[in-house]
Amino acid sequence: MRHVAKLDPELAKSVIAVGGDMHRGGTMGLHEHAEHLISWSATAMVSLRTATRDWLIPPTHGLWMPAGCPHAVEVFRPGRGYAVVLNAKNCPITWTEPTGVLITPLVRELIVHLDQHPEQDDTRATAVSLLLSLLEPVPDTTFHVPLPEDPRTREIAEALIADPADHRDLAMWAVHTHSSVRTITRLFAQETGMTFAQWRTHARVRAALIHLAQGASVGATARAVGYHKPGAFAEAFRRVTGQHPSVYL
Known part of the structure; x- marks a missing residue:
């Protein structure tokens, strides 16, 4: 478990988790975000591609995409997908390269909770803090x-x-x-x-x-x-x- 000593209250307020249905064949050309992004396909299978790497993301894994990293998206199997958006200015995670993360049952529930409870309260801040503390990079896999x-x-x-x-x-x-x-x-x-x-x-x-x-x-x-x-x-x-x-x- 990562140790997040103290979570910036402003970061907790700015973290957004958005879930939606992903359709087979859906694509998004090369683009980038000003924020950090965690992509997780709960039941879909998605490919994320940068200039030098190509990831196939199954439901058991997510991908950390740092702010400013150009990437493209393609959906191979339809299903539910989530994106967790984090402010790059005060985020305690400092990974500078796209990084695979394991989506454990607890991490999954925390992402779903943040999507379903967008209102700001102490419970949501705790969920954000716990989610960030649980994110660990995993070795490169076949994906x-x-x-x-x-x-x-x-x-x-x-x-x-x-x-x-x-x-x-x-x-x-x-x-x-x-x-x-x-x-x-x-x-x-x-x-x-x-x-x-x-x-x-x-x-x-x-x-x-x-x-x-x-x-x-x-x-x-x-x-x-x-x-x-x-x-x-x-x-x-x-x-x-x-x-x-x-x-x-």
Whole structure:
């Protein structure tokens, strides 16, 4: 638990939690906010993307988006979503990068409470203080796919995100980008912290989560993201997430 020694009364008054229905296919282009933002999709599945990273946010997690960080939004599964808006001037949380947070049952209830009770009182101030004290960053998970910056590797990444079933190997991608296998290998490791094969697996698992959330079977999902055998897909999925894909149906 984070320790919030003393909550600024003005911050408690300025924190706003807004819930609403999110519709499949809904998008919002690149934009930014003057305030910090916590995005949580209670029953929806949403993608948030910055210039260098792409997060898939399931209902179990939220994403801290610092003030002034350009990001885009896309809804893959309809449902209920919430945004918690915090004044950047006096907020005790100082994370300067988009940061994943775990939405525990208590955090969930606090966000819903703030949405349902916008009136200012001592109970609401206590809820804000408790919410901020409970927010802890979580390690990057499968929901985060780092995006390389070099034009050659970025072209490969964009193509595989658009079509995760693309089976071109590293040599074919090197020819496609007028580069060498050695260069592409070095750039992927340098810019994403992963080998090309590891990055593609993460991109495929991320795409699989969308298919599973939309109700596709494990077999159909495996084929859609480039696996001929459901067993091979399930094993790759388990290595990345620690769970069998059927858990995410």
